[in-house]
Amino acid sequence: MPHDALIVVDVQKDFMPGGALPVPEGDKVVPALNEYIGLFSSKGLPVYFTRDWHPEDHISFKAQGGLWPPHCVQNTEGARFHEELYIPHDNRFIISKGTSRDFDAYSGFQGTILDSLLKERGIRRVFIGGVATDYCVKNTLLGALNLGYFAFLLLDAIKGVDVNPGDSERAIEEMLSVGAVAISLSDLYSTA
Numbered sequence: 001m002p003h004d005a006l007i008v009v010d011v012q013k014d015f016m017p018g019g020a021l022p023v024p025e026g027d028k029v030v031p032a033l034n035e036y037i038g039l040f041s042s043k044g045l046p047v048y049f050t051r052d053w054h055p056e057d058h059i060s061f062k063a064q065g066g067l068w069p070p071h072c073v074q075n076t077e078g079a080r081f082h083e084e085l086y087i088p089h090d091n092r093f094i095i096s097k098g099t100s101r102d103f104d105a106y107s108g109f110q111g112t113i114l115d116s117l118l119k120e121r122g123i124r125r126v127f128i129g130g131v132a133t134d135y136c137v138k139n140t141l142l143g144a145l146n147l148g149y150f151a152f153l154l155l156d157a158i159k160g161v162d163v164n165p166g167d168s169e170r171a172i173e174e175m176l177s178v179g180a181v182a183i184s185l186s187d188l189y190s191t192a
């Protein structure tokens with residue numbers, strides 16, 4: 001529908017198997033996401049790609065006392081999007097987050113202009129998929145709800161890191177408990 005937008009969260013090489021901070025089966029989100037991207041794009045609806053885009057001495061890295069190995073360092077190979085991710089030519093926006101040394105951002109809205117880009121277009125509903133379910137997907141979705149958007153969680157296009165077993169399941173339950181609606185590709189095709 002008009003006023004719908006797709007948000008693709010952090011589908012970057014470092015979050016894929018073999019990357020610096022791999023999400024198990026993270027690459028499995030790509031085929032489904034490409035279908036969502038094609039669907040939105042074919043209807044002229046905007047697609048927003050978030051990316052983790054850290055300086056090399058970022059506060060979230062272990063050397064600075066953070067939780068994570070260095071990942072998604074600006075302008076490195078690991079920060080690039082998965083090679084098979086479909087990036088349309090039109091109506092697509094890249095949102096870099098976690099770009100300053102002393103702040104981390106699990107949400108695509110934190111420290112970015114994503115909210116103003118959506119507002120400018122009158123977007124009311126956002127469809128969110130990508131990685132990691134239990135970090136950046138969750139925080140981006142909760143941010144969207146807090147900012148007043150209606151949020152769909154793309155159940156067939158998310159994967160989590162599960163630092164503790166069950167983290168992704170709990171993240172999904174939390175998102176649904178605060179108002180997100182879970183959908184899959186088949187739901188969209190049956191109403192298209």
Ligand code: VGL
Nearest residue numbers: 010052131132135136137
């Ligand atoms: C993420 C951990 C650290 C994510 C980003 O994209 O979910 N997770 N930085």
Ligand code: ZN
Nearest residue numbers: 052060072098
């Ligand atoms: Zn990060």
